[in-house]
Amino acid sequence: MIPALALLAGLVIGLVLRPTVPSWLEPYLPIAVVAALDAVFGGIRARLDGVFDAKVFVVSFVSNVVVAALIVFLGDKLGVGGQLSTAVVVVLGIRIFGNAAAIRRKLFRA
Template identity: 75%
Template structure:
């Protein structure tokens, strides 16, 4: 319940405040989104497994986004930002795929 409330508040905040992303942070937005999606799908799978824990979700969500942004930032400083972004997206993408596959197995038994 509280999660749905938070979701609603977040959507409304994003829609009405229309925070413009500074140009310097532009490249981190897609990475942050992918990292957040990874955490979300992990949480969804844990929920279906019956082992969901909100503390773990919060920590994994925050740390995923931060670490992904940090890696890309480091890559930018080293001049290999786009390559590291690709690496992060690939790793997180694989994790998302395997989580979704687990969710699918759980839901559809296939």
């Protein structure tokens, strides 16, 4: 309940303040968002499985974001930033789909 409300609050704050993204953050923000979404879906799945652990969630959330940003940063330095971004998004997308499928099975038993 608290995470859902916090997510909503963050969305509202972002929509109201409408801050501009600093240019150094521009390549990393989308990837970080996708990575965080992956962590959130993983957390929801763990909760439904009854194995949710706050510490695991927090660590996975932060590490997901940091690793994703690091990969993109490294890719930029190596000149393959665009491709690595795509790779990260694909991998995270697959994981999100997997988690979403597991959540669906739990919720609807189908």
